[in-house]
Each structure stands twice: as C-alpha cells, then as structure tokens.
Amino acid sequence: MRRSGMNLERQVAKIKSDEREDLKVLATGVAAALAARKPSWVTVEEFGMGYLDVKLAPSMTKSAAGNSAAVQSGIGLH
Numbered sequence: 001m002r003r004s005g006m007n008l009e010r011q012v013a014k015i016k017s018d019e020r021e022d023l024k025v026l027a028t029g030v031a032a033a034l035a036a037r038k039p040s041w042v043t044v045e046e047f048g049m050g051y052l053d054v055k056l057a058p059s060m061t062k063s064a065a066g067n068s069a070a071v072q073s074g075i076g077l078h
Contacts, residue, residue: 002041009034 012034015027 001047002043005034005038005041 009031012027012031015023016031018024018027
C-alpha cells in the first residue's frame, strides 16, 4: 500500500545516510526495489476494494508459487 511504501522509503533513506558501508549498500538495494515497485502501489481504499488486477514480477511469481505449495502441503506448519 502506498502509505506503507512511503514509510519504508523514509526509513531506508535514514539508513542510506548511516556511516556503516554495509548498511548503505543494503539500503541502496532496498531503495531500488521499492522504486521499481512504486508505480504499482495502491491506496488503502483500493486495496480494500479487491477489484485490482495484481501483476507480480516474474521472480515474485515463482516465489509466491513456492510459498503457496508449501502452505498447501503443510510444510512449516506446527
């Protein structure tokens, strides 16, 4: 959702200005991932309506399919 994404961007920007280089590198990667997905962010109202046609990136589709199969087979459930 748009508000959550904006909050994440703000927190990542703070980390990008940290003096630790390892954190800067990680934060830069996260910032790039957020920026790539920003056009598909929706408002809370749009999210709650359920009328959106959500399109996942190809890499996310594989991950989501794997997670779905794991849930259906009961893997990781206790």
